[in-house]
Structures are given as structure tokens and as C-alpha cells.
Amino acid sequence: MKFSTEDLIEGIQSGNKRLIGKAITLVESKKAEHRLQAEDLLKAIMPLTGKSIRVGITGVPGAGKSTFIENFGRLVISNDKKVAVLAIDPSSAINKGSILGDKTRMEELAKEENAFIRPSPSSGFLGGVANTTFETMMICEAAGYDYILIETVGVGQSEVLVADITDIFLFLKIIGGGDELQGIKRGIMEMVDVVFINKVDKDNFLKAKSTRLELKRALDFIPPKEKDWKVPVLLGSALYNEGLNEVYSRIDEFITLKKKTGRFEGVRTHQAEKRFEYWVQEYILAMMKRNDSVEEAYLQHKKNASAMVSNPSTEAKLFVEKFLNKKED
Numbered sequence: 058m059k060f061s062t063e064d065l066i067e068g069i070q071s072g073n074k075r076l077i078g079k080a081i082t083l084v085e086s087k088k089a090e091h092r093l094q095a096e097d098l099l100k101a102i103m104p105l106t107g108k109s110i111r112v113g114i115t116g117v118p119g120a121g122k123s124t125f126i127e128n129f130g131r132l133v134i135s136n137d138k139k140v141a142v143l144a145i146d147p148s149s150a151i152n153k154g155s156i157l158g159d160k161t162r163m164e165e166l167a168k169e170e171n172a173f174i175r176p177s178p179s180s181g182f183l184g185g186v187a188n189t190t191f192e193t194m195m196i197c198e199a200a201g202y203d204y205i206l207i208e209t210v211g212v213g214q215s216e217v218l219v220a221d222i223t224d225i226f227l228f229l230k231i232i233g234g235g236d237e238l239q240g241i242k243r244g245i246m247e248m249v250d251v252v253f254i255n256k257v258d259k260d261n262f263l264k265a266k267s268t269r270l271e272l273k274r275a276l277d278f279i280p281p282k283e284k285d286w287k288v289p290v291l292l293g294s295a296l297y298n299e300g301l302n303e304v305y306s307r308i309d310e311f312i313t314l315k316k317k318t319g320r321f322e323g324v325r326t327h328q329a330e331k332r333f334e335y336w337v338q339e340y341i342l343a344m345m346k347r348n349d350s351v352e353e354a355y356l357q358h359k360k361n362a363s364a365m366v367s368n369p370s371t372e373a374k375l376f377v378e379k380f381l382n383k384k385e386d
């Protein structure tokens with residue numbers, strides 16, 4: 058890394074987008090020396106973080122998430138706020154391809170002085186990607202971005218990971234369609250704070266209203282995630298810029314409510330604890346594997362597990378016991 062930690066910190070604080078980008082590349086790197094520098098950098102900027110509103114946005118491929126973010130981002134800016142856009146792309150972990158599509162570039166928003174757009178990291182398993190996304194978010198917060206919008210395709214566990222690093226979760230739905238296909242599984246419905254039925258343009262208003270009714274009925278069966286908050290189901294069009302103001306004020310309302318009840322801080326604390334637990338496991342494994350014989354044993358037990366010699370959980374336990382020299386009673 059040809060930039061010193063001091064250069065990067067200064068760049069972040071002065072809002073230099075190029076250096077912000079370099080800092081993000083640093084936290085995304087898996088190289089040990091980069092990781093050390095990243096830890097230093099994050100430690101230094103920590104006091105500057107925490108002030109943004111962190112918004113997760115999910116929906117099936119093609120629901121219009123990127124289109125929404127582009128126009129919503131411009132709305133945020135028109136309210137004198139700065140916006141950063143990040144993406145978690147679950148497909149990248151599997152095939153390095155992207156289903157977030159071309160729109161991720163968000164050309165109009167990208168031209169804005171007060172917008173910063175960062176496509177998702179192109180490698181790493183999902184949990185790891187979400188964790189570096191958190192660190193990227195810290196950098197954006199330290200750089201003074203007021204809203205962090207995180208796009209993820211709702212096709213699996215990526216939305217759970219995004220919910221674990223955000224304050225509010227927005228679900229973009231398109232009219233009609235099979236509920237199964239649109240991920241209207243109980244899981245997503247339990248996580249969501251605001252629903253936006255998108256592509257309500259042309260002559261589909263009536264259909265949109267019936268989709269809304271269906272959705273509201275489904276939501277009635279879900280225990281409320283936040284006390285005193287009834288998940289609003291809004292209608293609009295990301296492409297034609299309709300209904301976005303309503304989303305903006307609902308987000309504001311929701312955050313105000315959460316701050317008033319103490320849930321805002323409470324949830325963030327809980328999220329930080331979960332991340333801590335994640336990193337404890339990561340580091341234990343990484344540090345154990347530094348030793349060659351441990352690495353060898355690790356691979357052997359892993360092979361036994363994959364060949365179904367025994368239960369993967371048994372193999373994991375045998376491996377750990379071997380090096381901690383201690384058997385559970």
C-alpha cells in the first residue's frame with residue numbers, strides 16, 4: 058500500500074473520494090500486512106463514526122433497487138445531506154459474476170459531488186463480504202456521509218447479513234408475482250421496516266393496490282419488530298421518481314421513533330456484539346492455522362467431514378480438542 062495510514066485518514070476526513078476509495082480497498086484486502094494497516098486506520102477513525110443512517114435495501118433481481126437508490130440518493134442530496142451507496146452481491150462469492158447488473162454504476166448519482174458509490178467487493182465468502190462492508194461503512198461515516206444505502210439482492214442470506222449492519226430495512230416489491238419468487242417468506246417479512254411497491258406506473262395502479270392489500274394481510278400475521286411501528290406499504294415508481302419523498306419521511310419517522318425508545322442504540326450494540334463473535338471465530342482459526350501441523354490436521358479433519366467419514370460437527374470438535382488439549386465433559 059503506497060499510502061500511509063496518516064494520508065488515508067486525512068483523505069477520509071477531508072472527503073477526498075480517491076483516498077476514501079483507497080482506504081476501502083485496504084479494508085477489503087486479505088493480505089496480513091494490509092489487515093494490520095486496516096486495523097490501525099479503523100481504530101483512528103472510530104470516534105468519527107456512528108452518525109449516519111444506515112439503510113438496507115433488498116428485493117428480487119430486477120425489482121428496481123439500483124434505480125430506486127439512484128433517484129432516492131439524489132433526493133437525499135437535495136435535502137443537503139451526503140449519501141454513500143454500497144452493495145453486497147451474493148453472486149460474487151460464488152461465480153464472481155454480478156447479478157446486481159449495470160445499474161449498480163448509477164451514472165446520474167455518481168456525478169453528484171455529495172454522493173459516493175462503491176460496488177461490492179468481488180471476492181470472499183458472504184459473511185466476510187458483509188463484514189468488510191461494515192468497515193467500508195465506517196470509512197464512509199468518518200468521511201461525513203449522512204446516509205449509507207446498502208443494496209442487496211434478496212435471494213438468500215445476504216439480506217440477513219445486511220439487516221445485521223443497518224438501522225432500517227427497506228423491501229422493494231414489484232406488483233403481483235408469486236410470493237415465493239419475490240422472497241415473501243416469513244424471514245424477510247420479519248426483518249422489513251418499510252415496504253415500497255415499485256413500478257407503479259402506466260396503468261397498473263389497481264393491481265398495485267391489490268398487491269398492497271395482500272401484503273398488509275401477510276404483515277398482520279407477523280409479530281411487530283418495533284413496538285409502535287406498523288410497517289408501511291408504500292406505492293411508487295423509482296424510475297419516474299414517484300413516492301420517494303414518502304419513503305424519505307417514513308425513514309426519518311422510523312429512526313426518530315427508534316432513537317426515542319432507545320432501540321436505535323440498543324440494536325447497534327447488539328449488532329456490534331455479533332460482529333465481535335464473528336471475528337473471534339475468524340481470528341482463532343486464522344491464528345491456529347499459522348502453525349503447519351495445525352493446518353495439516355485442519356485439512357485432514359475437513360477431508361473426513363467432506364467424505365462423510367463422520368459428522369462434520371464431530372470432526373470440527375476433534376480438531377479443536379486436539380489443539381486445546383481439553384475435552385468437554
Ligand SMILES: Nc1nc2c(ncn2[C@@H]2O[C@H](COP(=O)(O)OP(=O)(O)OP(=O)(O)O)[C@@H](O)[C@H]2O)c(=O)[nH]1
Binds near residue numbers: 120158293297
Ligand atoms: N416501469 C418501471 N421500470 C422500472 C422502475 N424501476 C426500475 N425499473 C426498471 O427495471 C429494470 C431493473 O432495474 P434495476 O434498478 O437494475 O433493478 P435491481 O433491483 O437493481 O436489479 P438487480 O441489481 O439486478 O437485482 C430496469 O430496466 C429499470 O429501468 C419503475 O419504477 N418503473
Ligand SMILES: [Mg+2]
Binds near residue numbers: 122123124157
Ligand atoms: Mg441493482
